[in-house]
Amino acid sequence: MSTEFTNPNLEIMFTAEEISARIKELGAQITAEYKDKDLVLVGVLKGSVLFMADLMREIDLNLKIDFMAVSSYKDGTVSSGDVEILKDLTNPIRGKDVIIVEDIVDTGLTLFRLTEILGSRGANSLKIATLLDKPEPRIKKDLKIDYKGFTIPNRFVVGYGLDAAGRWRNLPFIGVVIDPSKI
Ligand code: 5GP
16 A cells, blocks of 8 residues: 555665754754853754754753744745745844754755844854755855755655655655656
């Protein structure tokens, strides 16, 4: 029987176990580096929700979380280059040590703009954590990614928070769409 979890149009790139093991390492690294800091994780909706939920449980610190929603990809696979704030943070980040938590960095336009926006709000420090880094299509080549799960080739991936036209975010693994015309 074929379910969405065994969809023949998807090829697994990272299993749930591989993702979990890598996030444990990232969490340990962040725990060590933010011991005496006032850490706020800022998740970028919606793609980061699974990564955010798993990463924060691997960080053994008294942290806070907040979320932003921005538009970048509009129901398609091509970056618009335009970043619009759809939902802003609930609390000020002045004096805080902020890590932006993102699902994937592709062109880098979204995070470049987000770091500009959040960078102007008086945070004590601002870093970037992304589960996936897709460096090939990068336009903002000097964007510094401080914590990354995996570097991937220039393929369109779904699952573990990442969608194709709103679907497949709930897949527990990261998969590559074999035939995008059959999404
Ligand atoms: P960037 O601004 O770096 O080009 O794109 C960042 C956003 O584009 C990500 O947060 C994600 O929503 C979307 N994106 C980029 N590459 C992919 C991909 O391979 N799969 C999916 N599902 N979304 C992607």
